[in-house]
Amino acid sequence: MGGEVAGPRLGTAVPAPPAAPSAPVPPGLRAASRAGIRARNLSALLRTVHLHGPRSRSELTELIGVNRSTIGVLVATLAEAGLVGEQPGAGSGRAGRPSQVVTARADARYALAVDLRVRQVVAARVGLGGGVQQRLELPAPDGGIDRAVAVVAQACARLREAAPPAAACVGVGVAVPGMVGGGVARLTPNLGWVDVPLADELTRRLGLPVRIDNEADLGVLAEQLRGAAVGADYVVYLSGEVGVGAGVISGGRPLRGVGGYAGEIGHIMVNPRGVPCRCGSRGCLETEIGAEALLRAAGRPPGGGAVAAAGVLAAARQGEAGARMAVARVAGWLGRGLALLVNTFNPALVLVGGPLGALYRAATDTVTAAYTEAALPAPREQARIALPAFGEDSTLLGAAELVFTDLLEDPLAPSAA
Amino acid sequence: MGGEVAGPRLGTAVPAPPAAPSAPVPPGLRAASRAGIRARNLSALLRTVHLHGPRSRSELTELIGVNRSTIGVLVATLAEAGLVGEQPGAGSGRAGRPSQVVTARADARYALAVDLRVRQVVAARVGLGGGVQQRLELPAPDGGIDRAVAVVAQACARLREAAPPAAACVGVGVAVPGMVGGGVARLTPNLGWVDVPLADELTRRLGLPVRIDNEADLGVLAEQLRGAAVGADYVVYLSGEVGVGAGVISGGRPLRGVGGYAGEIGHIMVNPRGVPCRCGSRGCLETEIGAEALLRAAGRPPGGGAVAAAGVLAAARQGEAGARMAVARVAGWLGRGLALLVNTFNPALVLVGGPLGALYRAATDTVTAAYTEAALPAPREQARIALPAFGEDSTLLGAAELVFTDLLEDPLAPSAA
Numbered sequence: 001m002g003g004e005v006a007g008p009r010l011g012t013a014v015p016a017p018p019a020a021p022s023a024p025v026p027p028g029l030r031a032a033s034r035a036g037i038r039a040r041n042l043s044a045l046l047r048t049v050h051l052h053g054p055r056s057r058s059e060l061t062e063l064i065g066v067n068r069s070t071i072g073v074l075v076a077t078l079a080e081a082g083l084v085g086e087q088p089g090a091g092s093g094r095a096g097r098p099s100q101v102v103t104a105r106a107d108a109r110y111a112l113a114v115d116l117r118v119r120q121v122v123a124a125r126v127g128l129g130g131g132v133q134q135r136l137e138l139p140a141p142d143g144g145i146d147r148a149v150a151v152v153a154q155a156c157a158r159l160r161e162a163a164p165p166a167a168a169c170v171g172v173g174v175a176v177p178g179m180v181g182g183g184v185a186r187l188t189p190n191l192g193w194v195d196v197p198l199a200d201e202l203t204r205r206l207g208l209p210v211r212i213d214n215e216a217d218l219g220v221l222a223e224q225l226r227g228a229a230v231g232a233d234y235v236v237y238l239s240g241e242v243g244v245g246a247g248v249i250s251g252g253r254p255l256r257g258v259g260g261y262a263g264e265i266g267h268i269m270v271n272p273r274g275v276p277c278r279c280g281s282r283g284c285l286e287t288e289i290g291a292e293a294l295l296r297a298a299g300r301p302p303g304g305g306a307v308a309a310a311g312v313l314a315a316a317r318q319g320e321a322g323a324r325m326a327v328a329r330v331a332g333w334l335g336r337g338l339a340l341l342v343n344t345f346n347p348a349l350v351l352v353g354g355p356l357g358a359l360y361r362a363a364t365d366t367v368t369a370a371y372t373e374a375a376l377p378a379p380r381e382q383a384r385i386a387l388p389a390f391g392e393d394s395t396l397l398g399a400a401e402l403v404f405t406d407l408l409e410d411p412l413a414p415s416a417a
Numbered sequence: 418m419g420g421e422v423a424g425p426r427l428g429t430a431v432p433a434p435p436a437a438p439s440a441p442v443p444p445g446l447r448a449a450s451r452a453g454i455r456a457r458n459l460s461a462l463l464r465t466v467h468l469h470g471p472r473s474r475s476e477l478t479e480l481i482g483v484n485r486s487t488i489g490v491l492v493a494t495l496a497e498a499g500l501v502g503e504q505p506g507a508g509s510g511r512a513g514r515p516s517q518v519v520t521a522r523a524d525a526r527y528a529l530a531v532d533l534r535v536r537q538v539v540a541a542r543v544g545l546g547g548g549v550q551q552r553l554e555l556p557a558p559d560g561g562i563d564r565a566v567a568v569v570a571q572a573c574a575r576l577r578e579a580a581p582p583a584a585a586c587v588g589v590g591v592a593v594p595g596m597v598g599g600g601v602a603r604l605t606p607n608l609g610w611v612d613v614p615l616a617d618e619l620t621r622r623l624g625l626p627v628r629i630d631n632e633a634d635l636g637v638l639a640e641q642l643r644g645a646a647v648g649a650d651y652v653v654y655l656s657g658e659v660g661v662g663a664g665v666i667s668g669g670r671p672l673r674g675v676g677g678y679a680g681e682i683g684h685i686m687v688n689p690r691g692v693p694c695r696c697g698s699r700g701c702l703e704t705e706i707g708a709e710a711l712l713r714a715a716g717r718p719p720g721g722g723a724v725a726a727a728g729v730l731a732a733a734r735q736g737e738a739g740a741r742m743a744v745a746r747v748a749g750w751l752g753r754g755l756a757l758l759v760n761t762f763n764p765a766l767v768l769v770g771g772p773l774g775a776l777y778r779a780a781t782d783t784v785t786a787a788y789t790e791a792a793l794p795a796p797r798e799q800a801r802i803a804l805p806a807f808g809e810d811s812t813l814l815g816a817a818e819l820v821f822t823d824l825l826e827d828p829l830a831p832s833a834a
């Protein structure tokens with residue numbers, strides 16, 4: 001996955017060249033340079049309304065750092081390409097007609113986002129601007145890559161059928177619960193996959209550009225772009241259903257490692273006497289805090305994934321003794337897992353994502369006690385533990401951003417049409 | 418420590434402005450800009466010979482990217498300031514007189530470097546150019562900050578007395594086996610320190626600029642500058658005597674975390690049934706692989722630090738059964754610790770530093786077997802496990818670099834004289 005996510009960011013705008021340059025520039029060179037500057041300003045404007053919502057022309061003038069007449073030209077160009085529209089704003093609170101705001105056209109371009117879970121495929125149509133327009137959950141019984149591709153294709157077909165007729169799909173982004181590199185799902189123990197060329201398989205089946213990435217890395221991306229981690233430069237997003245991993249932002253940049261596999265903290269051995277893990281080791285963090293750990297501790301049958309684990313949480317809420325003990329046990333391990341993250345990465349913010357968020361909500365005190373005991377004081381004082389803004393949909397929204405990247409980089413490129 | 422190490426790097430040279438600029442520039446502005454460019458080129462030249470050793474003028478012309486006459490001026494300026502000299506080189510292999518090489522003058526400027534270990538203070542005088550000129554090991558019996566400051570001051574005084582009379586000390590760099598922030602040793606469990614203002618205490622005592630940082634972060638710095646990790650952008654340096662920590666380079670930059678405490682992997686709980694750790698938790702990685710773990714496993718008295726642990730390794734080499742079993746046990750945990758690092762950071766290179774390097778050498782097969790079992794295949798295939806180029810002196814040399822930073826940034830600044 002290394003390098004597949006070019007983190008969309010503000011601040012890439014380039015001011016137009018001065019009206020009267022002090023040194024002569026050959027006309028051809030000047031035209032080329034002007035075209036490059038215009039392309040970057042179009043990118044900055046579209047990115048701004050995509051990430052931050054509708055903005056007035058005067059707000060855009062300030063945010064992008066170009067003058068008002070340039071903004072007018074940029075808006076007109078993007079409007080002509082069908083990417084933005086202008087609509088009455090919410091009103092300025094002063095008398096007079098409400099100012100117009102420039103809006104990303106969710107009805108013109110959309111991404112298909114897919115979150116591959118162990119027993120489910122969650123898929124959504126996400127419009128330009130980042131809003132979920134439609135969301136599906138399909139069961140995904142055990143099976144190989146063919147079965148998974150078929151379910152994803154089915155979900156994508158249903159979402160495309162229901163899309164507005166004039167809307168164009170920019171591609172399919174897929175969140176994978178395992179290690180991803182170069183479009184290949186390298187190791188996805190809980191789906192039983194090794195070296196599955198998932199991006200190629202799906203592209204062949206769907207006839208659309210497909211990008212795949214690790215679920216935790218996508219979760220932290222979505223939260224940093226629009227969610228609970230906006231403006232935070234040191235963030236860990238702990239993702240966990242059956243498998244457990246971390247998406248890490250450090251110094252404002254994703255921590256990826258040399259091959260894009262960094263953050264596989266689910267396979268740190270934390271309990272030498274723990275049960276065997278599908279990775280081949282034993283007592284890994286994910287065998288202690290994943291969905292299967294909760295099912296095992298509650299004496300329920302294995303293999304039910306997050307749906308069955310939610311049943312244990314519900315039973316605990318209703319006072320079932322076995323479920324309550326199971327929740328307490330796994331919550332203690334979750335606390336130790338949070339300590340591991342805080343000691344290792346010294347983040348300002350840890351987001352407990354995916355179904356682990358529900359466990360955290362259900363047993364915050366138990367988690368906190370174990371965390372406090374196991375984390376070192378200095379990094380603990382600097383870390384805030386919180387839930388993601390997008391609940392269990394962070395990874396899905398991150399997957400959509402994967403495939404908006406090209407359009408945002410170069411809004412008028414033919415491939416984006 | 419966050420932000421205290423500005424990683425010295427090549428490639429900061431700025432070409433001189435073109436001889437005939439195409440646009441007129443006000444004379445005052447041009448002079449200011451030329452002074453800035455000259456300062457940066459002086460910095461680049463001094464950094465080059467400091468980090469990479471003696472270089473001929475023609476090599477410097479190429480490395481720094483300025484013309485030959487500019488190099489002449491830069492060399493003359495630095496020579497006048499007493500920072501470089503020119504000497505006959507090793508010979509070109511061709512006939513004729515050997516070419517002159519520009520050399521950093523180790524006899525003109527030196528750093529004092531201190532490595533605070535649990536039972537020892539190791540200190541060195543390190544000349545400009547990075548060579549160790551003198552090295553001392555003083556015993557440091559248990560005791561508070563006052564005792565440590567006294568031993569460091571004694572070591573520094575002895576090193577200064579023996580320095581060449583004309584040499585100036587640029588400052589004192591100290592490696593601390595714990596968490597460091599803003600010149601304060603925040604938590605150093607194995608020295609029993611909490612929030613000790615070590616930099617201030619030493620500055621007051623020594624009358625010299627003092628910088629302190631975490632030992633593992635300094636170890637990886639030294640190895641990246643001149644040692645086994647030159648050119649590597651994804652490196653983990655595992656440091657361990659009694660305590661254990663990691664210095665991490667990711668994407669070419671130090672991983673520090675929001676407060677500079679990242680990499681405290683010694684306090685990840687890996688064995689819930691392990692012994693209590695001085696951090697307040699139990700079964701931490703450092704209680705399983707640190708020097709005390711080896712002493713405990715061998716049935717020897719606690720508190721002997723790396724010196725006593727080396728005795729266990731020696732006994733194992735001589736076939737003592739208890740020592741051999743102890744080495745095997747701790748080597749297994751070291752392998753699991755390496756797996757933890759590889760799963761978490763996906764590095765291209767892991768350096769087993771400090772006294773742990775001796776354990777790795779003594780029991781490579783046992784370490785490797787445990788590592789292979791516990792690391793995920795994909796990141797394991799990308800990681801090389803190796804020993805540091807500077808053996809147990811990496812942290813000491815990194816500490817020296819801490820205090821060369823200012824001189825290298827601005828060679829002619831008055832404070833550097």
